[in-house]
Amino acid sequence: MGQTIRLNDRSTVVESKMTNENLFHIINNRRSIRKFLDKEIPKELIEKILAAGFRAPFAYQSCSIVYTQDKEKISKLKKMGIYPSTKLFMVFFIDFHRLEKLLHKRGYKYDFDDSLFLWLAIQDATLVCENVILAAEAVGLGSVLLGGAPFLYNEIKTVFNTPPKVFPVVGLCLGWPDPEHIMTVRPRFPLKYSAFEDTYKPFTDEMIQECMKAMDEGYLTQGYYIKLGAKIPLKNKEDKIGVDKYSWSEHISRKISQGSWYKETLPTILRKEGFNLE
Ligand SMILES: Cc1cc2nc3c(=O)[nH]c(=O)nc-3n(C[C@H](O)[C@H](O)[C@H](O)COP(=O)(O)O)c2cc1C
Incomplete structure (x- = not known):
């Protein structure tokens, strides 16, 4: 059933x-x-889908997207972890270049806190991105995000010809889902441990156990990591966990307990790109 909404301007x-x-x-x-x-x-x-993306709330309209269906361009970015069957690939950028042009046009000179600008700009880009993801779903397309974009900024810059201060936040692979490979919806932490009414509740052992149980049982029942083939090796320990017991909490623990994955840290990269982080 359709719904009629009357807006304020009558x-x-x-x-x-x-x-x-x-x-x-x-x-x-x-x-x-x-x-x-x-x-x-x-x-x-x-x-x-893109137009729906940019209907997201914004702080500065500081997000730009570059998208491509060009197989050659997509393959040049495969280091990002782009899934081979991807038909459409997008990168969501923080776009400081456009704002700076606007500022100059109005006769102003930028004088602001770059860390606050980045903080808000990341949120602008993330909100656009989620809108795009949901709009894509609404027309039957599927997608997966790729978080490695900021660390491959040089490759992205070369392929998409982005000027300085147009910095990648995240990548998105899109296409028509292959029905043979659609997995079940993944679990989440129980809502009562993610959203707290009135006061935050610090986590007791029992609470964290319940969170882990919800996630781990869900992922193990689905055989998620078996299907994905995504077991992170342990660097300095014998791996006693078989792939059949390899759960979400084990995966996330391995992800963030064995040092950084990248040579450079984000502040180093952002400084190189001209952002002043003091
Ligand atoms: C910021 C961000 C970065 C991500 N990066 C990757 C990635 O590089 N590769 C990948 O396969 N999935 C990536 N994902 C997808 C997550 O693995 C996925 O959203 C999560 O496992 C939950 O599964 P669901 O999206 O099916 O609910 C990323 C998700 C986010 C939000």
């Missing part, structure tokens, strides 16, 4: 084709997709 009446339930259905059924069909995505659909 003259505008928006006929919404989507019920609230549809939106919740899309959100609650989204899962990362890593295998796509070899089927083109029409340009109008891409533009529709």
